[in-house]
Amino acid sequence: MFQFSNILGAVYHKGDVVFSRDGNCVYSPVGNRISIFDLKNNKSSALAVEGKYNYSILAISPNGNILITVDEMGDAFLISLISGTLVCKHRFKQPVQCLKFSPDGKYFAACKGNSVHLFRVPGQFGKELSGFTAEKVFYGSFDSTTSIDWTSDSRILAVGSKDSLVRLYSIPKLNRFRVCTLSSHTDAIVSVFFEDGTLDINSISCNGRLCIWEANLNLSDLTVAERSEPRLPKRKLVDTHNLADDIDTTRGEERLLNNPKGEENSDPADNETEYLSYKRLARHFLLNRSDKPNLKLTTCSYHKAMRILVSGFSNGSFFIHELPDVNLIHSLSISDVGISKVAFNVTGDWIALGCEDQGQLIVWEWQSETYVMKQQGHSSGISSFSYSGDGRYIVTGGEDGKVKLWNTQTGFCFVTFCDHTSEVSYVKFAPNKKFFASASLDGTVRLNDMTRYRNFRTLTSTRPVQFISLAIDASSEFIAAGGQDVFEIYLWSVKIGKLLEILSGHEGPVVGLDFNPTISSTELTSVSWDKTVRIWNSVESQIQHETIRLNSDGLCVTYRPDGGEIAVATLDGQIAFFNVATSSQTGLIEGRNDLGSGRSDTDLIKAKTSLQGKAFRTICYSADGKYILAGGQSKNICIYSVNESIIVKKFVVTQNLSLDAVGDYIDRRKMTEFGNIALVENREDGFAAVKLPGVRKGDMAIRKTKPEIRVNCIRFSPTGQEWAAVTTEGLLLYSLNDSYVFDPFQLEETITPASILEARAHKNFSTALMMAIRLNDVKLVHTIIESVPPSDIELCVTSLAEVYVKKLFVFISNTFNSTDHVEFYxxxxKALIKTQMFASPSAMLALQKNLKLKYSALSKM
Structure with a gap:
């Protein structure tokens, strides 16, 4: 069955960006999923673990086996990176600002509110079955804690908070240690860092002030205290905001904190013992705020071995300084919006930078000043996408007016087109795989070349029209586009770029267009909000057309791959099937109840009433034409059997409650005596944020809004091995995973692995191969295929029946890309093609795709 495999169209939303322990992979939160970018092999993937809200915190253990993620509501997930599965969960019950593992891997600390919670890491250091075993809780901050750091021996924790103070806590009880408080900042602490192997500290605040602190003791001077020692009297804490800003040592502070009246210390042992204290060596200002008073330092990271500090700012620039002298090494501006997160890899050569507002993720090699990776998703939603003819590439069009090309194998975007000046409403690959077309609301249809990646043709109409639908015929010679404000269909020639015909007749927006996929036909089908489907003979006789009346407004139309049938989705939640030759209805699917209600937080109607307004907005046939995929204003994607008109499988694309209309019910906790709390206006400065009536996407006029979950486009890959869907979160890929499914074929009792290996030992290769195919064990089929001598391949193939030839062809075409024995396969x-017993077109396309991938990999050597 199809399983979620990757997410494209979005590379970073918000939250932490972390490197793997070998420094070759970057982990990035994309909504409620985690994307992994392999920089060494140039591939991206996504973890199958899905949270209930958007992820904001990521942390990887020192051995690289455990990933802890925390969402924006405070739910933590402990994920095994070995198996890629969820181990356990923990609820912090409020947002977590920071989480970090200790260097020895025994503990991790999390900042929650004004406290720091210490947990024991499960695994080799503990015998607990629970993943989150609480050890200690440290209190003392007057405001929310923002950052934490450990000493290299994992015994002392430094905590920075919004009250502009840095506090030190010890994990075991240590001699010559008391809780220290460092106060020299006037703004919230962004980060605090220990120097490697020492107790020296660097702290940096929001206003760009960097303080360098020197400790009077070494790590070896702090020994673990015996438990029999009497406890020190509890100190009385006072607000250190009122202390002088230029206090150079915290020893004086401690004297004030312990004895505010200034009395002499009565404990003689206290006078003899030298406790840990700090002296401020220097104070530096990283930014000049005179020209930009609102400029803020948003994030920073420190590499302890190289002593390099990178700091990101709210204007999109970042600085690289060398400590302790704070020498500026490099400064660069990557965007006009703020940098959300920066991180060093383990060697300190690469810096990862994430920009939340633009959805941008960059890996920068600062020594050579080059980009290792530069990826950016669509800043707004994706409206449409299309597969190339061999399934290698995907083109996406977004509401931001950009068109992007993605590689399905690597998951990276490699070309971006910015020619359109308005929303791209529809994109389509040409069947000849040489170009693709994009239609936009700016009144143009642009053709882009797949060889030189440039716009080689711009098609326009006689008057300005907002194009919302697009179709390319099977010969790639004609292009048709339908209008939203002008209810006409425009037909152009690709070769000469000339407008050939204007097809009139519809009385509403032409929302769906599709050419007959057979080469010998130029038949065009269109659907509109006027409750009609029209079948045009567009080239030979543009006047004659067949009109089919619908029960409701048409929303989408698509041809079956063989061109003998069309499917139409209507506003009443139905999918109707029509025979193209006779224009008669052949089937009907009632799918409204399969969509689910999906109530919004601000809905004033009940779930049953809300369901009556739902319908399928996009439909697509499978590669063999036996099934149809459908999606719309819902989190559900339904797969129906065309012949039996029943639902086969329902996919829930997301469980992310950070999006609107995901739940089927409104939480009772949001219902107050005044009604739904989401409907209560939050007036700030006397003004109410009023939502524009009828607006579903774009500028809602409300600055705090939850995007609504919806499926904008669904397409099946031509290879039949995967399908993809454009949702509010991005482009989700679902691929066929056969490796863990036991699916035997005509199995008998005598067919066992032992009997197959015995047949191979007697050199009965054709018999052994047929038995292995019937058992359908992937490893066993590999073993039998590779044991056949090259001279016996053709003889072995000719002795196989047609059904085995087709199954063997599909098996080899799907595994060709992963083998090293290129000539052998x-x-x-060659022997299978000589039999002329070809498999399905999808298997041929899968073979073509894998041959091109293998060729592109070998041609670089």
């Missing part, structure tokens, strides 16, 4: 393919 090419001999198999």
């Amino acid at each position: 090419l001999m198999w393919l």
